[in-house]
Amino acid sequence: MSDVEPSPLPIRPVRTWPFWVPLVVTSALLALDQWTKVLAVSNLTFGQPVEVAIPGLLGFTLVYNTGAAWSLFQGSAFLLALLRFAVGVGLLVYMARRPQDRFHTVVFAIISAGAIGNAIDGIRQGKVTDMLSSPALDAVTRSINGQPFPIFNIADSCVVVGVILLLIASVVSSVRKPR
Numbered sequence: 001m002s003d004v005e006p007s008p009l010p011i012r013p014v015r016t017w018p019f020w021v022p023l024v025v026t027s028a029l030l031a032l033d034q035w036t037k038v039l040a041v042s043n044l045t046f047g048q049p050v051e052v053a054i055p056g057l058l059g060f061t062l063v064y065n066t067g068a069a070w071s072l073f074q075g076s077a078f079l080l081a082l083l084r085f086a087v088g089v090g091l092l093v094y095m096a097r098r099p100q101d102r103f104h105t106v107v108f109a110i111i112s113a114g115a116i117g118n119a120i121d122g123i124r125q126g127k128v129t130d131m132l133s134s135p136a137l138d139a140v141t142r143s144i145n146g147q148p149f150p151i152f153n154i155a156d157s158c159v160v161v162g163v164i165l166l167l168i169a170s171v172v173s174s175v176r177k178p179r
Helices: 020-043 077-097 102-125 135-145 154-176
Strands: 050-054 058-065 128-133
Touching (some): 020 077, 020 102, 020 128, 077 102, 102 128, 102 154, 128 154
Antiparallel strands (some): 050 058, 058 128
16 A cells, blocks of 8 residues: 555635636626716717816826727727727636635725726727816825826726736735745
8 A cells, every 4th residue: 555645635725706706897897997988978078178077187188099098099099999898707717716705805806997998999999988087186196206196097997906906915825824
């Protein structure tokens, strides 16, 4: 007889929420993103700032973007839309196949909503509708690199917030692990 014990099967995390939860989170944020874009197009004048939301902190300026933030990849709206769509749907497929804890379920759903929201614009219009501006962030980026902070939308915010939450969780997780 052999003294070698069989290796245990890899343990997969137990799904803490049913798969419909990330679908609902993604759908709700996607609806909010698309609704705010419709409101912006029907109520704002292109390029004319309206700083009434939260003075000095948040305003509205309707612009269209055929690339990414800070004028990166201008004119690549359709290619970027396909990439964004692949990332958004890919995250949903990943969550369906590999159960996640509640935190990661929500964060991946938030990022997915952002990616799909801007993909819809790029595929449908060949450009992304942006309308949120921040004079405070503008001042910071102008002092760092002389460039204004990009005008953004709910979808952009979803991606940024999701990635920041993942980074914070990664740092916290590495600090908590015994060495």
